[in-house]
Amino acid sequence: MTFPLRTAPPAPLPGPQVLTEAEWTARRDHHHATVDELLAGHVARRAAGRSHPVHDFLFTYYSLRPNQLRRWHPGYGTVLLGASAVRDYRDHPGYERVAVDGVAGVRVAREVLDRRADTVDFVARLLAATASRAPQLGCFGLHEWAMVYRAGADGVRHAAVPLRLGHTGTDAVVESMQLRCTHYDAFRFFTPAAAPRNAEALTRDEQIRTEQPGCLHAGMDLYKWCYKMLPLTDSALTVRCLRHAAAARELDMRASPYDLEDYGYSPIRIETAAGRAQYVREQSALTRRAAALRQELVNRCTALQAHRTTAPENTGG
Known part of the structure; x- marks a missing residue:
């Protein structure tokens, strides 16, 4: 199935918010229905022992398991009231x-924010640095080609799917253009023959310096960085980042x-x-x-960092 991009109002920034049982259960149920729809194809294929070379990546490369994605989180600073909570x-x-005006409820604990401070700070630095740079749109998606360059039949990552141009034709395309990958987690899968052809040898330690916003x-x-901060971030933003990841993967x-x-x-x-021009057009749309x-995630991180400088709320119960 496809993962259509849908417009949605941004979720509220972390801050004091109280949801009645009717309010938060409606959001939870909507989240469950949305995630069940998104996961249906993957779950069915997994049960049948089949795979999909495009969409399964979102649930194999990324570590958030389907049951974890389905769990609804309101985000830090939101109180859920009622016996169900x-x-x-x-x-x-x-x-x-916790309790609000004598009504029992729950919220994400302050200790989670304190314990995950390093993660929040890293994500904030990485995304702010990425956003500060001009998009580079000259890679033309060659990283996937570099992952099979001179690899032979045994080195193809999706062995069940044929190469459009065969091995020789694929190698010739790589040799005809400069590799300009800026994303370490793509570069690290380049074949040994392809890695030296990249404009720069990328390392994990230099990720904050080299990441740029035009990179698919x-x-x-963004999906990964959002779920890495759960339950401090909210599930609505996680799903929107997943939808974007699916469109970029396609x-x-x-x-x-x-x-x-x-x-x-x-x-x-x-x-x-003509193909390169088409790629840049679609890449540009996804970059926007x-x-x-990315800005919404930076805003979340900034707000979470600000919360760490304040005293914990004393809502009792």
Whole structure:
């Protein structure tokens, strides 16, 4: 199935918010329905022992398990009132029981914010640095090609899917253009023959310096950075980042060396001038969408950092 991008109002920044039982259960139920729809294809394929070269990446490469994605989190600073909240979150790590005007409820505990401070600070630094740079739109999705360059039949990452141009043709495309990958977690999968062809040898330690907002994978990873901060971040933002990651993954694979027409994907032939122009147009659109999500995540991090400088609230119960 496809993962359509849908517009939605941004979730509130972390701050004091109290939701009645009717309010938060409606949001939870909506989240469950949304995630069940998104996961349906993956769950069915997994049960049947089948795989999908495009969409399964979102649930195999990324470490958030389906049941974890389905769990609804309101985000730090929000109190959920009512007996259902106390029951549903009683044994969930990271939540504490509170009371508002004598009504019992739960919220994410302050100790979670303190314990996850390093994660929040790293994500804030990385995303702010990425956002500060001009997008680079000249990579043409060649990272997928570099992952099979001179690898032979045994080195193809998606062995069940043929290469559009064969091994020789794929190698020739890599040799015809400069590799300009800026994303370490793509670069680290380059073949030994491809890595020296990149404009720069990337390292994990230099990730904050080299990440840039035009990179499809930097946009996809917004999903990872969002769920890495759960339950401090909210599930609505996590799902929006997942939808964006799915759209970026589709462009990524349409521009790849693989023939995915049997899966319903027409190729973007980046070996041609017309194909490269098409890739840049679609990359630019996703870059703009990623920029909005990235800024929202930076805002979340900034607010969480500000909360750490204040005294814990004394809501009792």
